[in-house]
Amino acid sequence: xxxxSMDLTRIQFVKSFVKSRYPQTIISVFLLAGFxxxxxxxxxxxxxxxxxxxxxxxxxxxxxxxxxxxxxFFGRGWCxxxxxxxxxxxxxxxxxxxxxxxxxxxxxxxxxKFLRNMWTQNITFSLVVLFSATILTNPRTTAxxxxxxLFMAIGLAMVFERRSFCRYLxxxxxxxxxxxxxxxxxxxxxxxxxxxxxxxxxxxxxSTDGAGCPWDVFPGGLVANTYCGLCFECIRTCPHDNIAxxxxxxxxxxxxxxxxxxxxxxxxxxVGSAISxxxxxxxxxxMIKLAAYQVFSRGWFLNALLLVGTNFVGLPFLFxxxxxxxxxxxxxxxxxxxxASSALIPLGLLFWVxxxxxxxxxxxxxxxxxxxxxxxxxxxxxxxxGMDWQPLGSAYVGILQAGVLVAGxxxxxxxxxxxxxxxxxxxxxxxxxxxxxxxxMMWLLL
Amino acid sequence: xxxxxxxxxxxxxxxxxxxPIQPISSVPSKRVFTVEASQYAYSPGVISxxxxxxxxxxxxxxxVAHGMYIEGYELAVFSDPGQSASITFVADKNGHFxxxxxxxxxAMHPFMVGEIQVGQNYLLVRAFGIATIAAIAFIVYxxxxxxQNASE
Numbered sequence: 001x002x003x004x005s006m007d008l009t010r011i012q013f014v015k016s017f018v019k020s021r022y023p024q025t026i027i028s029v030f031l032l033a034g035f036x037x038x039x040x041x042x043x044x045x046x047x048x049x050x051x052x053x054x055x056x057x058x059x060x061x062x063x064x065x066x067x068x069x070x071x072x073f074f075g076r077g078w079c080x081x082x083x084x085x086x087x088x089x090x091x092x093x094x095x096x097x098x099x100x101x102x103x104x105x106x107x108x109x110x111x112x113k114f115l116r117n118m119w120t121q122n123i124t125f126s127l128v129v130l131f132s133a134t135i136l137t138n139p140r141t142t143a144x145x146x147x148x149x150l151f152m153a154i155g156l157a158m159v160f161e162r163r164s165f166c167r168y169l170x171x172x173x174x175x176x177x178x179x180x181x182x183x184x185x186x187x188x189x190x191x192x193x194x195x196x197x198x199x200x201x202x203x204x205x206x207s208t209d210g211a212g213c214p215w216d217v218f219p220g221g222l223v224a225n226t227y228c229g230l231c232f233e234c235i236r237t238c239p240h241d242n243i244a245x246x247x248x249x250x251x252x253x254x255x256x257x258x259x260x261x262x263x264x265x266x267x268x269x270x271v272g273s274a275i276s277x278x279x280x281x282x283x284x285x286x287m288i289k290l291a292a293y294q295v296f297s298r299g300w301f302l303n304a305l306l307l308v309g310t311n312f313v314g315l316p317f318l319f320x321x322x323x324x325x326x327x328x329x330x331x332x333x334x335x336x337x338x339x340a341s342s343a344l345i346p347l348g349l350l351f352w353v354x355x356x357x358x359x360x361x362x363x364x365x366x367x368x369x370x371x372x373x374x375x376x377x378x379x380x381x382x383x384x385x386g387m388d389w390q391p392l393g394s395a396y397v398g399i400l401q402a403g404v405l406v407a408g409x410x411x412x413x414x415x416x417x418x419x420x421x422x423x424x425x426x427x428x429x430x431x432x433x434x435x436x437x438x439x440x441m442m443w444l445l446l
Numbered sequence: 447x448x449x450x451x452x453x454x455x456x457x458x459x460x461x462x463x464x465x466p467i468q469p470i471s472s473v474p475s476k477r478v479f480t481v482e483a484s485q486y487a488y489s490p491g492v493i494s495x496x497x498x499x500x501x502x503x504x505x506x507x508x509x510v511a512h513g514m515y516i517e518g519y520e521l522a523v524f525s526d527p528g529q530s531a532s533i534t535f536v537a538d539k540n541g542h543f544x545x546x547x548x549x550x551x552x553a554m555h556p557f558m559v560g561e562i563q564v565g566q567n568y569l570l571v572r573a574f575g576i577a578t579i580a581a582i583a584f585i586v587y588x589x590x591x592x593x594q595n596a597s598e
Contacts, residue, residue: 281557
């Protein structure tokens with residue numbers, strides 16, 4: 001999309017930054033060290049979550065940066081420096097910085113076609129949500145999940161070509177991809193006709209300058225941010241200097257909604273999960289909390305059933321009722337349904353922002369404590385280990401959340417209007433649905 | 447008409463934010479609550495008082511040590527297992543405020559929350575109002591101002 005975007009690679013500093021592999025690699029290696037520390041802290045540190053680096057840095061610090069800053073403003077910016085696929089990348093390419101003279105002979109299979117969609121990520125994210133009460137609070141469980149993600153990314157890099165873990169399995173990557181459509185940055189080709197005539201398509205197939213797109217995307221056909229991981233490898237391999245990294249208005253992809261059901265369901269899952277978290281984690285009912293925490297208990301199964309039922313059936317059905325009820329003229333097909341549900345993308349993102357404000361600011365002081373004493377062993381590296389717990393901005397969090405939720409509704413109404421022409425679903429129906437779920441979220445959080 | 451539409455909507459939204467809501471008048475009284483704290487909830491989980499009430503909360507930790515931090519009022523109390531500790535304050539701020547455990551009491555400690563409701567929740571009422579105005583404004587805009595884009 002070339003609407004009102006400004007190519008940042010025209011700025012020499014930015015171009016040098018994205019052309020070189022060093023900045024990304026250095027940031028990633030630094031984050032990888034933090035990631036490994038989080039795994040270690042989870043296994044050998046204190047079992048008290050609020051005093052353990054793994055819980056505090058992953059679920060408070062990292063989550064806050066991800067959902068409040070990285071995703072809304074930079075889209076897949078986190079994926080650009082994510083440490084999880086890094087080791088797998090190195091092994092797959094046989095190199096850390098510059099391309100190897102000869103690539104190692106790993107299996108390099110292509111991911112089966114039936115798995116090349118967002119459904120697996122919908123399932124992995126749902127699994128994380130189902131176990132989240134323990135994952136978010138138990139350091140050892142967090143460590144197991146982080147280690148599993150790391151080793152799975154490495155293992156899959158040995159078996160399949162490119163970044164199959166990021167593209168098809170990462171529970172976080174799915175929703176980052178969905179919400180990156182709203183972000184004010186995009187990576188696109190400058191002139192499509194140059195790509196059409198390009199011999200060998202090194203941006204996709206790789207060359208001596210670098211790897212073919214690790215995200216299995218041909219940049220020449222890129223129209224949405226969803227599956228572009230901002231690794232910038234195509235900028236490095238393009239022999240025609242035809243790839244631009246641009247800044248653009250927020251939500252510019254809203255006018256071209258997806259017609260894919262897997263992405264539509266991702267939007268429903270995100271909205272439903274945010275509501276579920278608001279009930280379970282921020283609600284006052286201790287029985288519900290215990291049910292969510294006591295994995296495989298009867299209460300947990302009931303909770304899981306309700307969550308899966310709401311996210312995969314209840315919410316989509318309710319949406320269908322809103323957009324279909326009383327309309328006799330036309331039937332509603334799956335493509336229309338998927339396109340109309342695009343309005344839930346900004347709504348879901350801001351639901352998560354509002355929910356996260358509830359606990360991130362309240363628990364931010366734990367970050368200083370864990371920084372000084374990451375394992376909970378009584379260290380005081382920076383003199384902050386004894387800092388008392390003190391919620392930040394508690395007098396204003398509610399007002400902030402109300403503003404965020406209203407902004408989410410306005411944004412989704414704007415998207416509903418933009419998509420109405422293509423989906424042939426009247427915007428007012430989608431807006432009423434968004435208003436209804438926004439009111440539910442307001443009632444839960446405010 | 448077109449330039450007046452966003453202006454009217456903006457004015458309505460502003461009204462929803464600033465219009466004073468008359469609190470339901472009540473005679474301030476002394477209110478005493480005994481709240482049991484156990485992993486990971488308060489019982490009762492929600493306390494309702496009237497604005498101006500003198501509120502005393504006796505916190506009793508029934509299993510491990512628990513605390514109670516009253517957001518908005520920025521007050522805290524701490525209770526050892528089996529012991530009671532109390533806090534008294536005048537509920538002079540309207541609204542709904544979270545009660546949070548401020549002592550690490552176990553895995554789900556960061557999510558051990560309760561609520562104190564002081565009068566009506568005007569923030570929620572105003573948020574509902576603004577959300578409704580925004581939704582109606584978009585629908586009206588679609589049908590009256592840009593009817594060519596309304597599909598139905």
